[in-house]
Amino acid sequence: MVGAGQLARMTHQASISLGIELLALADSVDAPAVRAGCEYMLGSPDSLDDLRRLAEDCDVVTFDHEQVPPAHLEALEAEGFRLAPGRAAKLMAQDKLHARRTLHGLGYPVPDFAHATTTADIDAFSERFGLPIVAKAPRGGYDGRGIWTIANTDEAGQLLASVRGGLLLEPRLAITSELAVLVARTPQGERVTYPVAETIQSDAMCREILAPAEVLPEIAAEATRIATSIADDIEAVGVLAVEFFCTSGGLLVNELALRPHNSGHYTIEGCTTSQFEQHLRAVLGMPLGLPSLLAPAVATANVVGQDGTGNPASRLGRALAVPGAHVHLYGKATRIGRKLGHVTVCGHDPGPVRKAARLAASELEADYR
Amino acid sequence: MVGAGQLARMTHQASISLGIELLALADSVDAPAVRAGCEYMLGSPDSLDDLRRLAEDCDVVTFDHEQVPPAHLEALEAEGFRLAPGRAAKLMAQDKLHARRTLHGLGYPVPDFAHATTTADIDAFSERFGLPIVAKAPRGGYDGRGIWTIANTDEAGQLLASVRGGLLLEPRLAITSELAVLVARTPQGERVTYPVAETIQSDAMCREILAPAEVLPEIAAEATRIATSIADDIEAVGVLAVEFFCTSGGLLVNELALRPHNSGHYTIEGCTTSQFEQHLRAVLGMPLGLPSLLAPAVATANVVGQDGTGNPASRLGRALAVPGAHVHLYGKATRIGRKLGHVTVCGHDPGPVRKAARLAASELEADYR
Numbered sequence: 168m169v170g171a172g173q174l175a176r177m178t179h180q181a182s183i184s185l186g187i188e189l190l191a192l193a194d195s196v197d198a199p200a201v202r203a204g205c206e207y208m209l210g211s212p213d214s215l216d217d218l219r220r221l222a223e224d225c226d227v228v229t230f231d232h233e234q235v236p237p238a239h240l241e242a243l244e245a246e247g248f249r250l251a252p253g254r255a256a257k258l259m260a261q262d263k264l265h266a267r268r269t270l271h272g273l274g275y276p277v278p279d280f281a282h283a284t285t286t287a288d289i290d291a292f293s294e295r296f297g298l299p300i301v302a303k304a305p306r307g308g309y310d311g312r313g314i315w316t317i318a319n320t321d322e323a324g325q326l327l328a329s330v331r332g333g334l335l336l337e338p339r340l341a342i343t344s345e346l347a348v349l350v351a352r353t354p355q356g357e358r359v360t361y362p363v364a365e366t367i368q369s370d371a372m373c374r375e376i377l378a379p380a381e382v383l384p385e386i387a388a389e390a391t392r393i394a395t396s397i398a399d400d401i402e403a404v405g406v407l408a409v410e411f412f413c414t415s416g417g418l419l420v421n422e423l424a425l426r427p428h429n430s431g432h433y434t435i436e437g438c439t440t441s442q443f444e445q446h447l448r449a450v451l452g453m454p455l456g457l458p459s460l461l462a463p464a465v466a467t468a469n470v471v472g473q474d475g476t477g478n479p480a481s482r483l484g485r486a487l488a489v490p491g492a493h494v495h496l497y498g499k500a501t502r503i504g505r506k507l508g509h510v511t512v513c514g515h516d517p518g519p520v521r522k523a524a525r526l527a528a529s530e531l532e533a534d535y536r
Numbered sequence: 537m538v539g540a541g542q543l544a545r546m547t548h549q550a551s552i553s554l555g556i557e558l559l560a561l562a563d564s565v566d567a568p569a570v571r572a573g574c575e576y577m578l579g580s581p582d583s584l585d586d587l588r589r590l591a592e593d594c595d596v597v598t599f600d601h602e603q604v605p606p607a608h609l610e611a612l613e614a615e616g617f618r619l620a621p622g623r624a625a626k627l628m629a630q631d632k633l634h635a636r637r638t639l640h641g642l643g644y645p646v647p648d649f650a651h652a653t654t655t656a657d658i659d660a661f662s663e664r665f666g667l668p669i670v671a672k673a674p675r676g677g678y679d680g681r682g683i684w685t686i687a688n689t690d691e692a693g694q695l696l697a698s699v700r701g702g703l704l705l706e707p708r709l710a711i712t713s714e715l716a717v718l719v720a721r722t723p724q725g726e727r728v729t730y731p732v733a734e735t736i737q738s739d740a741m742c743r744e745i746l747a748p749a750e751v752l753p754e755i756a757a758e759a760t761r762i763a764t765s766i767a768d769d770i771e772a773v774g775v776l777a778v779e780f781f782c783t784s785g786g787l788l789v790n791e792l793a794l795r796p797h798n799s800g801h802y803t804i805e806g807c808t809t810s811q812f813e814q815h816l817r818a819v820l821g822m823p824l825g826l827p828s829l830l831a832p833a834v835a836t837a838n839v840v841g842q843d844g845t846g847n848p849a850s851r852l853g854r855a856l857a858v859p860g861a862h863v864h865l866y867g868k869a870t871r872i873g874r875k876l877g878h879v880t881v882c883g884h885d886p887g888p889v890r891k892a893a894r895l896a897a898s899e900l901e902a903d904y905r
Contacts, residue, residue: 176552179552179573180549180552180553183545183548183549183572183573184549184862184863184864184865185849185852185863185865186848186849186852186865186866186867186877187849187852203552203573204548204552204572204573204574204575205573206573439860439882448856453852453853453856454853454856454857456856456860457859457860461830479555480554480555480556483554483555483556483822484822484823487817487822487823487825488823490826491808491825491826493553494553494554495553496553496554496555497555498555508555513808
């Protein structure tokens with residue numbers, strides 16, 4: 168696994184049950200997966216040599232993030248190493264502009280968009296769709312980084328100059344909710360699709376996940392159909408997360424992740440097979456597990472750093488006092504806006520379940536209350 | 537944690553979620569917990585120096601087995617180290633004769649028994665209860681080791697000479713079923729009791745666990761009451777497993793384990809809180825989790841080595857093809873009669889659930905079929 172963050176950490180936990188040997192390419196001995204005892208090799212995802220060293224020790228190479236230069240993946244595939252997902256599928260998560268164009272070309276509903284390399288492009292887009300405009304760096308962004316709102320086209324020149332490869336422009340959409348669907352797919356094309364989950368954002372970061380999503384059955388069915396079909400079309404291997412905007416005009420595909428995903432943490436306790444075990448089974452071409460929900464309502468709340476000090480582990484007891492709270496801490500140093508862990512609660516009704524997850528997460532976030 | 541076997545391995549998995557730092561005293565770098573990345577210190581549970589080195593690095597010392605000399609535990613407590621469970625409670629799992637006498641003295645129902653140090657003692661017991669007699673080494677036995685059937689008192693002298701400290705004698709009982717109840721208890725006396733499980737033995741080794749046990753409600757209630765009361769009486773800390781014989785005359789307490797226990801593996805997927813997370817929470821004095829069952833029927837089948845070769849991991853795909861099979865492999869070398877892993881299945885009816893768990897376990901056991 169390239170990367171040793173919390174996704175690798177939780178994949179490591181799943182690998183222990185199956186007796187699968189997971190080796191992580193870690194940039195630090197303090198990485199969450201390394202701190203959990205995952206075997207590791209120190210190296211950078213930006214170094215082809217490091218990636219090759221990892222690949223030489225593994226049957227198959229997979230990823231805990233999207234930050235590997237596509238050219239390196241192309242080189243590894245040319246050298247005969249097995250990547251899961253492959254380079255072409257992975258690019259759909261690495262390059263938002265490429266993904267948008269490809270999905271549009273395949274006929275999937277996506278937001279209106281344009282590629283801007285000049286201020287004239289931005290002016291033209293604003294004339295057509297009005298202001299403000301949402302601008303995204305095609306590569307490298309996550310958790311709200313690499314996304315800007317252009318309220319005034321005078322600002323646009325400076326922004327364009329600061330981002331390589333131009334900007335992906337979108338109108339600011341009126342979104343009623345955001346959905347996410349996980350699909351796991353093997354190299355042989357076997358696949359399973361998880362229930363539709365609702366993601367609740369704040370400051371462009373996902374703060375809560377609720378499964379099943381509280382949407383009309385036909386919307387859930389459509390999201391399921393689209394996500395499953397995309398997995399086949401792009402020949403995804405492993406877990407694919409498809410994120411949707413729900414608008415008054417229907418569903419729009421926002422972005423893809425080709426790896427276990429924050430929106431799927433609810434599957435650890437909420438589904439028969441967790442996304443982490445499923446990812447391992449899928450990339451190894453093993454039979455997939457059932458994705459069925461284990462409770463009528465499952466909620467996950469992220470634990471996000473509120474300041475630069477303190478350690479959520481020191482507040483563990485307060486979170487565990489919340490009945491039914493499943494606490495996951497990632498062993499990361501606290502930093503403002505950093506995902507430090509998550510809490511999942513399963514139950515009968517979405518309201519109390521969300522409340523309990525949020526309460527336990529806030530106990531872990533707060534130093535003083 | 538003293539010991540680094542599969543119980544420490546699964547406790548390590550649980551410790552990752554909670555961000556708790558688990559350190560195992562391991563006798564080998566090949567131990568299951570070490571292979572799963574648990575931090576470890578090499579040493580022997582028979583060495584007071586090694587135990588002291590471990591204790592010096594930990595807030596609290598707990599156990600994955602019963603094989604620590606009681607005198608060492610007494611020494612550690614005298615030196616001020618915190619043991620969970622404490623020495624006195626732990627002795628109830630380490631010395632079957634002591635446990636039997638203590639439980640009898642407290643008024644709990646136990647099998648008829650005697651302590652035999654001479655052949656005359658054995659003759660007297662056989663005159664009273666008939667032959668065959670079951671003889672147990674008071675200390676050190678597990679998985680059928682340390683248990684003998686005396687069919688003829690002529691054999692008895694040789695057996696007596698081979699076991700230190702005499703023998704615990706019991707009549708051979710007509711057992712209708714065997715039950716196990718887990719209780720988790722904190723140092724402050726907070727406790728939770730898990731559902732009553734049925735254990736199915738073969739060759740004196742537990743092969744299957746079914747929860748809830750298929751017994752009359754009043755028997756389940758009585759087992760729950762007894763197990764909970766024993767936890768309080770002996771001031772257990774952490775997980776206590778109470779094993780019962782179900783006879784036509786009622787329940788009899790067979791033995792105790794003061795640690796996570798094979799009969800509780802079903803709790804990983806079958807209950808809101810697994811016994812491993814619960815053990816960590818209990819020994820650290822944190823709020824305990826809900827012990828509630830997540831499905832009407834949960835079955836676990838042990839994967840037991842059938843020969844000296846082969847590796848169950850090589851047959852993983854076949855086991856994962858069984859719908860709903862949760863596979864746990866311990867990373868141990870295959871040996872006849874050795875527990876190499878287990879499989880849990882949750883569902884609606886005990887019959888199909890047991891069948892599925894057994895099928896997946898047998899796929900992992902068999903090299904040739």
